[in-house]
Amino acid sequence: MTESIFDALRESHERQRALCRKLLRSKPHTADRISTFTELRIELAAHAAAEERHLYVPILMDDMGLSPARHALHEHHQMDELIEDLQVSDHSGAAWMARARQLSKKVHHHLREEERKFFQVSGKILDDSIKTRQAKRYRREHARMVRTLQQA
Numbered sequence: 536m537t538e539s540i541f542d543a544l545r546e547s548h549e550r551q552r553a554l555c556r557k558l559l560r561s562k563p564h565t566a567d568r569i570s571t572f573t574e575l576r577i578e579l580a581a582h583a584a585a586e587e588r589h590l591y592v593p594i595l596m597d598d599m600g601l602s603p604a605r606h607a608l609h610e611h612h613q614m615d616e617l618i619e620d621l622q623v624s625d626h627s628g629a630a631w632m633a634r635a636r637q638l639s640k641k642v643h644h645h646l647r648e649e650e651r652k653f654f655q656v657s658g659k660i661l662d663d664s665i666k667t668r669q670a671k672r673y674r675r676e677h678a679r680m681v682r683t684l685q686q687a
């Protein structure tokens with residue numbers, strides 16, 4: 536069975552949703568909260584980079600893809616800024632949790648919009664062989680980014 540890029544992207548989306556849920560349920564002053572946040576931070580960054588390079592760059596070249604690609608990259612940037620706000624030494628306060636909830640909302644909104652709208656448009660732009668080829672490229676890049684971010 537050949538995998539399309541959308542199957543590969545959706546796999547990370549599910550991981551992101553699960554990590555958001557886990558983070559919001561985590562207790563303050565626990566190692567679990569810190570490690571879940573780190574895992575989510577790395578997954579979001581690796582996914583966004585690999586998705587930008589192997590889905591949004593190709594569709595950006597098509598007139599139909601211009602607006603969805605811009606919109607998605609803007610939201611990636613917004614999530615980046617929320618992550619930056621959360622990168623403080625104290626992860627235990629109510630303000631930190633309020634920010635984390637804001638991030639989770641943004642992540643859920645973004646994933647839903649990609650799955651319901653942007654992937655549909657992209658599906659019309661890219662032909663089947665490209666969808667398969669980009670799945671492999673996306674997976675390679677995602678894995679490379681995870682390794683790089685874990686070492687940082």
Ligand SMILES: [Fe+2]
Pocket residue numbers: 583586607611645649
């Ligand atoms: Fe995205």
Ligand SMILES: [Fe+2]
Pocket residue numbers: 544548582586646649
């Ligand atoms: Fe995505």
